[in-house]
Each structure stands twice: as structure tokens, then as C-alpha cells.
Amino acid sequence: MQFxxxxxxxxxxxxxxxxxxxxxxxxxxxxxxxYLDSSSKKLKFINYRLPEPTGIEILNKVYGAxxxxxxxxxxxxxxxxxxxxxxxxxxxxxxxxxxxxxxxxIDNKCVTSWYDNNAFIGRPIDNLPSNTSREIADxxxxxEKDTIKPVKxxxxxxxxxxxxxxxxxxxxDNTNSPNERTxxxxxxxxxxxxxxxxxxxxxxxx
Numbered sequence: 001m002q003f004x005x006x007x008x009x010x011x012x013x014x015x016x017x018x019x020x021x022x023x024x025x026x027x028x029x030x031x032x033x034x035y036l037d038s039s040s041k042k043l044k045f046i047n048y049r050l051p052e053p054t055g056i057e058i059l060n061k062v063y064g065a066x067x068x069x070x071x072x073x074x075x076x077x078x079x080x081x082x083x084x085x086x087x088x089x090x091x092x093x094x095x096x097x098x099x100x101x102x103x104x105x106i107d108n109k110c111v112t113s114w115y116d117n118n119a120f121i122g123r124p125i126d127n128l129p130s131n132t133s134r135e136i137a138d139x140x141x142x143x144e145k146d147t148i149k150p151v152k153x154x155x156x157x158x159x160x161x162x163x164x165x166x167x168x169x170x171x172x173d174n175t176n177s178p179n180e181r182t183x184x185x186x187x188x189x190x191x192x193x194x195x196x197x198x199x200x201x202x203x204x205x206x
Contacts, residue, residue, distance in 0.1 A: 001018050001020060001063045003018040003019075003063055003204070005204065006160060009154070010200060011165055011168075012114045012151075012152040012154070012168065013114075013152075013165060014162065014163040015154075015157070015160050015162055016204075018161065019063070020061040020062075021063070021101065021160075021161050022159065023061050024061050024062060024184065025101055025102070025159060027054075027057070028077060028101065028182070028184045029104065031077070032048075032077055032079070032103065032104070032182055036048060036079060042180075043081075044080075044081045045081070045084060045086060046079040047076055047077075048076060048079065049073070049076045050075045050076065052073050052075075054075070055071075055072040055074075055075030058075055058184075059072055059075065063161075063203065064099075065186075067202045068099070068188050068190075069188050069189045069190050069194070070186045070188055071186075071187055071189050074186070074187050075184070075186060076184070076185050077185075078183045078184075078185050079180060079182050080182075081174075082180060083176075083177070084172075084174045085141055085172070085174065086174075087141065088136045088139055089133045089136065089169065089170070090117075090134040090166060090169055091133055091166035091167075092166070092191075093127070094191050094192040095166050095191060096165070096166060096167040097163065097164065097165060097166055097167070097188070097195060097196045097199045098187050098188075099161065099162070099164070100156075100161070100162040100164050100183050100184065100185055101160075101161050101186075102157060102158055102161070102183060103182040103184050104158070104181065105156055105182075106158075106180075106181075107177055108155045108157075109155075109174070109176045109177035110155065110156065110172065110176075110177050110181050111153050111155055112153065112154050112156065112170060113150035113152065113153040113154075113173070114150055114151055114168045114169070115151060115169040115170065116168075117168060117169055119169070120148075120169055123136050123137070123138060124136075124137040136169070156183070163196065163200060165196040167196070
């Protein structure tokens with residue numbers, strides 16, 4: 001497969017595309033229309049894990065899937081509703097990196113921001129039982145959003161792929177958007193053995 005790097009903002013994210021990335025996105029749109037779009041009442045945030053056969057089919061089209069040991073049972077669609085805010089968190093109990101495909105992004109009003117982990121030293125962590133995300137339990141967006149400044153921000157764009165540093169605290173702010181947002185998220189079975197920079201080396205050779 002060939003790839004094209006659009007923007008390298010290491011160690012936070014790298015935006016890119018690759019041969020077949022458009023096919024991955026179209027397949028995810030099909031699954032979303034079958035299982036999620038028909039719901040009359042949606043949760044503000046949905047983590048929908050695709051059936052493993054579908055996950056295997058999708059991973060066969062993902063650049064670097066075997067080399068990164070991406071998990072076929074953890075091929076998930078993250079669906080964020082309009083005006084939703086996801087507080088600062090680090091993914092999983094020990095998940096340093098992930099691959100995201102931008103499946104359905106209609107506008108440029110949803111912003112993902114990364115923070116210096118030191119900004120949250122000593123804060124209580126809420127390990128949500130459903131996804132074991134390491135979240136700042138006492139975070140108050142109204143009081144802290146303008147005082148704890150991000151070190152990097154990104155607006156995801158439709159059709160792109162993102163190598164994503166999940167081990168730095170980050171939030172997702174869709175509060176200014178009137179649109180639903182869908183991302184395909186992929187994770188590695190290597191967990192803490194594979195960090196962002198190591199994944200960059202595997203994918204892009206540097």
C-alpha cells in the first residue's frame with residue numbers, strides 16, 4: 001500500500017491517507033447505516049464495536065494493520081452527537097496510540113485537543129467500567145476549559161486517517177457543532193509495548 005502524509009504533528013497526531021482508506025470509510029458508513037442510523041433515540045456518545053468478521057474484513061484494508069497488531073475484536077465506531085463534550089482523558093488503562101478513520105465529519109467545528117499530562121498531576125481518575133478510559137473525574141469544563149490550555153489542537157477532516165497519541169490527556173469538543181460525528185477507532189494488542197513514535201516508525205519509516 002502507498003501512503004501520503006498530510007500533516008505531521010508528532011507526538012500528538014499524524015494525518016494521512018493510504019491506498020484503500022476510502023474503502024475502509026465507505027464500509028464503515030454501510031455498517032453505521034445498518035446498525036446505528038435507524039435508532040430513534042441516540043446516546044450522546046456511542047462506542048459501537050463491529051462484529052469480528054466485519055472487523056477482519058476492514059483490517060484487511062488498513063495500512064499497517066498486521067505490523068501494528070490491530071485487534072479484530074476492537075474495531076469500533078465512536079459516534080458523537082451535536083453539542084457533546086468529552087472531558088480530558090487517556091484511552092484505556094495502558095493504550096499509548098491508536099489509528100482513527102474519519103468516517104462522517106460534516107463540518108470543522110469539532111476540536112480535539114491534547115494537554116500536557118503534568119497539567120493534571122494529582123487529579124482523581126475515573127476509570128469508566130465500560131471502556132476503562134482514564135478520565136479526569138473532577139474536571140469542570142466551565143471553570144477549567146479556558147485556564148488549562150492545550151498544547152496542540154486538531155480539527156479532523158472527512159476521509160482522512162489519523163495516527164493518534166492516546167497516552168496524552170485529550171478532550172473532544174463538539175459543543176459548537178450541530179452535526180453528528182463518526183470515527184472508526186482501531187487499537188493494538190501490544191498495548192504499552194507500542195507507543196506513538198514506534199508506530200510512526202512502523203508506518204512511515206522514520
